[in-house]
Amino acid sequence: MKNKIIIEILEYLKLLLIVLVITTLLNTLVFTFSTVKQSSMETTLMENDVLVIEKLSMIFEAPKHGDIVVFVEDEYVTDDYLMKIRVLYEDMIAKFTGHSKRMRLVKRVIGMPGDSIDIKDGYVYVNGDQIEETYTKDLTFPSIIQYPITLPEDNYFLLGDNRDVSRDSRHFGLVSLRQIEGKALFRIAPLNKIGSI
Template sequence: MQTEKRTTKSWMKEVREWVVSLGIAVVVALLFQNYVYAQSEVHNVSMQNTLVAGQRLIEDKWSYRLHEPRHGDIVIISGPESDLRLIKRVVGLPGDVVDIQNGEVYLNGEKIEEQYVKGQTVAGSVSVPFTVKEGQLFVMGDNREHSMDSRELGPIARSSIEGKAVFRIWPLPKFGTLSE
């Protein structure tokens, strides 16, 4: 009887340790996904040919706590500007003047080289030249003829930036870092 009692207590202790360990692992994984790195999927064509629908990315959610977004960063946007999560490229930072002339983008009066762009760049409904205010970013998709971006939505609030796309994990032939 004494041995049976010990066996039951030992078994219960083992189960409790497993439940606590698994609970801690789940909490840590959820915190990691919400605040550090997460997996995202591309759902539209606005970033072609850089990114295409169905690709899976690793999103860095913490580095923008240490520094601000930079020109050329591919960011994930989740805010009131759109009902959808968006993936776009940062073109203009606070204080920058973005202009579009003859299908070309000018930043602070100088034409920027954008090897990644697909299609013709037109101004859209935003009046250009456009000066980016503090707390805002001007973003555009790489597929300029098929992108809902700052040219239509207006500037994106810095607080709407969820993170930076840094790594492509699917499909395997495209596995690797994202570069400009």
């Protein structure tokens, strides 16, 4: 009887370990969930929207113009998968303790490596052409960066859609590809807004 209980406990532990490994792999390599905490992407994304962040395609292709991405603002997340797993578990613990080490932001890709970015008279220019931005109602004004700027390899220029309140590449500079965790593809909450972004 005692041996049967031990075997049963071991089976449950094995199952728990398998679930933990699968969840870890899914969250570090395939997808995760993120909640919008600010108004910098309104009206495309609203505060408290819950997004599915797709990570798998980042292994094969870099973000493109117009993609909405989630990135870590102040810390480079390396290509080392053990570090990604560590970050995942630190973030999970932070949700319970309320002491997060990392600030994640959601922004739109405006400039890619090699692009020349300029901001003039309230409009954004990429490679000399004014871009049409139907997703923003505000004019865009520069901040600390000198324009025009040419983006080096593996660097991106990201802006929020709500330009009047967004803290973005105009304020903290370019974002490295290594900081970008994934693309926001789908909204799962609130229920009346479920769908692709």
